[in-house]
Amino acid sequence: MVKDKEKKPASAAKKTSSKAVKKTSSKAVMKTSSKAVKKTSSRDLAIEQKLKALYDLQSVDSQIDEIRTVRGELPLEVQDLEDEIEGLDTRVKNIDAEINGLEEFIKTKKNEIKDSQALTKKYKKQQDNVKNNREFSSLAKEIEFQGLEIQLAEKKINEYQVTIESKAETIESAKGDLKERQTDLKFKKKELNEIITETEKEEKKLIKKSQKAEKIIEERFLTGYKRIRKNARNGLAVVSVERSSCGGCFNKIPPQRQLDIKLHKKVIVCEHCGRILVDSDIAEIKF
Numbered sequence: 001m002v003k004d005k006e007k008k009p010a011s012a013a014k015k016t017s018s019k020a021v022k023k024t025s026s027k028a029v030m031k032t033s034s035k036a037v038k039k040t041s042s043r044d045l046a047i048e049q050k051l052k053a054l055y056d057l058q059s060v061d062s063q064i065d066e067i068r069t070v071r072g073e074l075p076l077e078v079q080d081l082e083d084e085i086e087g088l089d090t091r092v093k094n095i096d097a098e099i100n101g102l103e104e105f106i107k108t109k110k111n112e113i114k115d116s117q118a119l120t121k122k123y124k125k126q127q128d129n130v131k132n133n134r135e136f137s138s139l140a141k142e143i144e145f146q147g148l149e150i151q152l153a154e155k156k157i158n159e160y161q162v163t164i165e166s167k168a169e170t171i172e173s174a175k176g177d178l179k180e181r182q183t184d185l186k187f188k189k190k191e192l193n194e195i196i197t198e199t200e201k202e203e204k205k206l207i208k209k210s211q212k213a214e215k216i217i218e219e220r221f222l223t224g225y226k227r228i229r230k231n232a233r234n235g236l237a238v239v240s241v242e243r244s245s246c247g248g249c250f251n252k253i254p255p256q257r258q259l260d261i262k263l264h265k266k267v268i269v270c271e272h273c274g275r276i277l278v279d280s281d282i283a284e285i286k287f
């Protein structure tokens with residue numbers, strides 16, 4: 001579809017004209033003829049109609065693309081949120097486990113303190129019944145040692161408690177985030193369901209419209225159209241001329257080509273990207 005062969009047998013033109021031209025109101029013919037195409041032969045009109053049909057098909061297909069894009073992004077957003085929630089949940093659980101572990105340590109240390117206190121009490125009692133100084137100072141050393149053990153355990157307990165407090169803060173903020181995300185998720189899911197229901201209806205309507213539009217376009221144009229659309233990232237196979245440039249690839253269009261586009265006598269494609277070019281008048285035409 002690089003070059004439109006004007007010499008195509010009339011059968012192709014007939015095919016489309018027989019379908020759509022019949023419905024052409026005199027008003028539409030007048031409207032276009034008053035502009036660029038002064039001598040509108042039935043053949044020119046057929047080309048104009050083809051361009052219009054391609055333009056209309058593109059409009060409908062672009063709407064379908066848009067619907068699918070919007071609908072396609074929402075499940076991803078939901079998935080992202082679900083992943084994030086799972087991550088936060090794991091984080092909360094991990095911190096919880098860490099806090100529990102620290103609390104266990106504190107319990108152990110408290111038991112150690114109790115043991116040391118019991119030993120201290122026992123040694124003090126034993127000191128009352130010693131036979132000599134050596135025994136007394138040996139017990140005194142033991143008592144001192146247990147005193148140090150108690151201090152050490154208390155220091156550890158304090159450290160654990162500080163860590164627990166900081167972890168408790170972290171867990172609170174993680175829980176806050178988690179709650180927020182869960183609310184977001186609920187909202188997103190609801191939104192998704194609504195959009196799916198709404199757009200499926202709309203999409204079905206548009207698909208029917210697209211199929212109808214395809215029927216009046218001859219095979220070679222349709223094949224080309226579909227091929228370009230498939231390869232174009234934005235799904236545009238028919239574009240309008242915007243500021244003397246192709247609306248698809250934005251390359252400048254030579255002035256003569258621009259004039260040809262305005263005449264609606266040939267199907268003209270962009271030299272750079274192969275997209276079918278139409279002028280803004282095509283959008284206005286009603287058949």
Ligand SMILES: [Zn+2]
Pocket residue numbers: 246247248249250251270271272273274275
């Ligand atoms: Zn282009």
